[in-house]
Amino acid sequence: MTTAIEVKNINKQFVLRHTRSIKEAIVWLAKGRKGDLSEKFHALHDVSLEIGQGEAVALLGFNGSGKSTLLKHISGVMVPDNGTVRTRGRVAGLIEVGAGFHHDLSGRDNVYLNGAILGMTEEQIKERFDSIVEFAEIGKFIDTEVKFYSSGMYLRLAFSVAVHTDPEVFLVDEILAVGDEPFQRKCIAKIQELAAEGKTLVVVSHDLDLVSRICDRGILLDRGNVTFDGPIEQAVATLRA
Numbered sequence: 001m002t003t004a005i006e007v008k009n010i011n012k013q014f015v016l017r018h019t020r021s022i023k024e025a026i027v028w029l030a031k032g033r034k035g036d037l038s039e040k041f042h043a044l045h046d047v048s049l050e051i052g053q054g055e056a057v058a059l060l061g062f063n064g065s066g067k068s069t070l071l072k073h074i075s076g077v078m079v080p081d082n083g084t085v086r087t088r089g090r091v092a093g094l095i096e097v098g099a100g101f102h103h104d105l106s107g108r109d110n111v112y113l114n115g116a117i118l119g120m121t122e123e124q125i126k127e128r129f130d131s132i133v134e135f136a137e138i139g140k141f142i143d144t145e146v147k148f149y150s151s152g153m154y155l156r157l158a159f160s161v162a163v164h165t166d167p168e169v170f171l172v173d174e175i176l177a178v179g180d181e182p183f184q185r186k187c188i189a190k191i192q193e194l195a196a197e198g199k200t201l202v203v204v205s206h207d208l209d210l211v212s213r214i215c216d217r218g219i220l221l222d223r224g225n226v227t228f229d230g231p232i233e234q235a236v237a238t239l240r241a
């Protein structure tokens with residue numbers, strides 16, 4: 001099987017505290033800069049995984065276990081402190097609603113902006129524009145500035161642009177939750193369609209029934225460590241246990 005995503009020994013630490021009082025800084029300097037002024041949090045510990053082309057994988061785990069951080073590394077919006085992440089083909093998806101959207105521009109302009117960011121040419125966007133708006137069901141609001149959109153409308157447009165980029169690797173974080181039920185159903189059907197077409201999917205969700213339907217493999221994270229990687233039923237059962 002061709003590898004679509006290869007994550008090799010990645011580590012990620014976040015700085016939890018950037019600012020200290022002047023007094024603390026002076027004491028730190030006087031003591032010869034001993035110790036660390038800022039506290040570090042190790043969010044991903046030596047994570048390695050390989051995802052084959054056409055696999056549908058769920059990243060599972062409790063709050064704060066590192067799922068979104070890992071997904072952001074796969075998408076390329078975060079870089080690891082060390083280790084490598086490699087992906088094959090066009091990567092698109094929904095990680096943070098509205099990322100890449102400009103608040104003062106209309107929905108229409110944002111379709112062009114976001115489409116270009118996700119790698120579509122102007123010609124391709126023009127061709128797919130009507131289909132993007134139709135899928136999003138934004139209708140007459142397409143020429144309204146997106147700062148006036150509800151969070152669900154944002155999601156609709158962002159999801160629609162992302163699926164119309166014809167991605168080889170599609171990443172989805174929990175955010176489908178802001179969509180209403182009919183739209184969620186439509187998104188899930190679209191995600192299943194992508195999976196049936198052989199696209200690679202990586203989904204982060206707490207909805208274990210949903211991921212059991214969409215994915216065939218589950219990767220469990222616990223405090224930044226991969227603790228299980230295998231069939232989705234087993235992953236879900238392990239998490240529920």
Ligand SMILES: Nc1ncnc2c1ncn2[C@@H]1O[C@H](COP(=O)(O)OP(=O)(O)OP(=O)(O)O)[C@@H](O)[C@H]1O
Pocket residue numbers: 014015016041043061062063064065066067068069070
């Ligand atoms: N930019 C950041 N700066 C500091 N800490 C961060 C940053 N991003 C994430 N973290 C921390 O890393 C840990 C993992 O966060 P992450 O969002 O990946 O968890 P998650 O598994 O997706 O959680 P949830 O299920 O709650 O969405 C958390 O403790 C979080 O506070």
